[in-house]
Amino acid sequence: MSATLGPPNASVTPPAPDSNQDVAASARTLLRRREDPRKRLLRAALLVLGVLILVRGWMVTDIDLGKLTNASNAGPILKALLQPDVAGRDVTTTELNLGFTVGATSDQPSEVKNTSGQTLRITPGAVEPGETVAFDGSGFEPDGTGQLRLVFADGHDLLFTRLQTDARGAFHEERQWPDTASVVAGAYTFRLVLNAPVGALHPSETFVSSLGRMGETILLALMGTVFGVIISVPLSFLGARNLMGRSPVGQAVYWVVRLIFTITRSVEVLILGLVMVVIVGIGSYAGVLAIVVHSIGSLGKLYSEAIEGIEAGPVEAIAATGADRFQTVLYGVIPQVVPAFLSVTIYWWDHNVRMSTVLGLVGGGGIGYLLIQYINLLQFNQAATVLWMIVIVVTAMDYASAVIRARLV
C-alpha cells in the first residue's frame, strides 16, 4: 500500500494555520504533491488525444449543421407517416350520361335518372355562351367525390368540374358557360362519374398484408432464436473460463469457442442475410439462418458471461460430495444460471424481432420485404403503415420482455 502513496516526505512540514482557507489550500497542495506527476501528465495527454479524435471524427463524417435546413424536403414522407393506410371503406362508382346542347336557348331542364333513382339535372338543357348553367344531383351516396366531364361528339372528353355530394347525397353546382372557341355550338354529352364510400370501415389491404408479414417476422425471429439457443447453450459451457480449467486442452477449447463467438458476432445480420439468400434463396428461411448464425455469437457470449458470474462456492460444495465433472455442472452450475439464461434468451428474441424487420431489405423475408417494396413504389402511406406496425410491435415486445425479465431475476 505504501508503494502507491510514496514514502512519507519528512521535508514537508504542515503550514501554520493562519486561516482556514490557507489550511485548505495547502492541504490540497500537499495531497497533490503525493500524486505521481507522470500520472497527471498522462491524464492531460489522454484528454488532448480524446479531443483530437472528436475533431477528426467531425471532419471525416462531413457533419454540416447547415444542411439540416433542408429538412423540409422530407415533408411529403413525414406527412405520409402521419397518414398510414390502415383502414378504409369500399367505394362504389356511379356513371350517368346526359345530352346537352350548346348554341341554343331552352327554358326546360334536361334530366337523367337511373334505376336506383340517382338523378342528374342540368338547368337549362341548352345554353348560349355567357349564360349560367346549374347542375343538380340527388339520390347519390353521401360524401362521394366525382367529376363532371364534357364529352365531345367525336368521343374525346375533358374535365368540366369536380364535385362532392353532401351528407344527403346531393350536390348543386352553378357555372357560367365559357365563351371559348374550343367548345363550338353543337350537341354534347355530360358524363358524371361519382365515387362514394359505402359500407362499414374495415382494415385496409395494406394493413392486413402487413399484419401477416409482422406475424411472419416474429416467428422468423423465434425460429432463429430457438436454433441459436440450441447451438449456443452447449458451446457457452465450453466458453466459460471458470469451467474450462487451466489444462492446455481446456484452454484450447475455451479459446476456439470464444473465437467462434467473436467471428459470428462481428458479421452484421444484414450481411449474413445476403449470404444466406445466395445459399437458400429469397425468403424467410434465409432470414432464419442469418439470425441463427448471428445469435450463436451473441447468445454464446452472454451465456458464457452468466456462467462466469456464478458463485464458486456451491460448485465447490457439489464437487466435494464426490460428484464427477458432469454432475457438478448439472447440480452446481445449471441451477445458478437458469434465470440469467432465460433473461438473456427473452432479451435476444426481442432483439432478433428488431433485426428481422430489416432482413427483408436484403431478401431475408419478414415485414422488411413489404416495406422496401412500398418505398420503391413511392407508396409512402403504405410504407407508413408498415413502419408504425414495426414501432408498435417492437415497443410492445421490448416492454413485455422487460417485465418478464424483471420477474425472473
Next chain:
Amino acid sequence: MLAVEHLVKDYAGVRALDDVSLTVGNGEFVVLIGLSGSGKSTLLRCINRLVEPTAGRIVLDSTDITAAHGTDLRKVRRNIGMIFQQFNLIKRSTVLTNVLSGRLGYVSQWQSVLAHFGEDDYRRALVNLERVGLLERAHQRADRLSGGQQQRVAIARALMQEPKIMLADEPVASLDPATSHSVLKYLKQINHEGMTVICSLHFLSLARTYGTRVIALKDGHLMFDGSPADIDERRFKEIYGQDAVEVEIR
C-alpha cells in the same frame, strides 16, 4: 483414522502449508485455530483434494488420498463430508434437492440427469432432514431459510454422503453467536454418534466448548496440538500474536 504426512502447499510462490504432519483418530472433534491466512482452509481443502497439495501425503483409513484419480478420487470425496462458511447451497433449488445432491457421489450420470434418486436416497434424505430439524422445510427454496438453517441443510447434505469424516471450514463465521451454538451443537451431536470432525473456528471459547483437541496453525506451520485446556496466555499470544486479546463468545 486420518494421517497427514509432511503436507506442503504453495500458491504461486507463497507457502500456505509448510511440512504439516498430524493424525486424527476416529471419533475425535478437532478444532483448527489460527489467524486468517494461517493455512486452516488450505489444510481442510487438501484433505478432500479441493486443493492439490504440492507435496506430502494424506491417508484416510489406509487409502492414499493424495494419489487418487478419477473414479477413485470420487470415492475418496464421498467419504469426506464438508461444510463451508458461506453454506454453499444451491440457493434457487429446494432444500430437498440440495440434500439429495449429497448422493451424487453414489448415483450414475443418467440418474443425475433425470434427477432420479432411489427410494434409499429419499429415505436417507428424510432421516437427515429430521436430524437437523428441517423436515417441514423440505420443499422450500434454500434461500428462504435463515443462515443457521441453511448451514443445517448443508450438514444434512454432507451426511447424505455417509462420510467417515466431516470437515467444517469456519462453519459459524457468518452466523450470530446464538445461531453459531445451534449449528455447532448439531456437529457435536454427530460427533457423539461416532463421526470424526475437523472444524476450523475463529473463537477460542467455541474451540474450548466443542473441541476434544485443538490444533493451531501459524503461517502454515503447526504451532500447537493438544487439549483445549492447555492453551494458556503464553500459548494464545504465540498463536495469535502479541497484540491479541481473547474475546469470549457465549
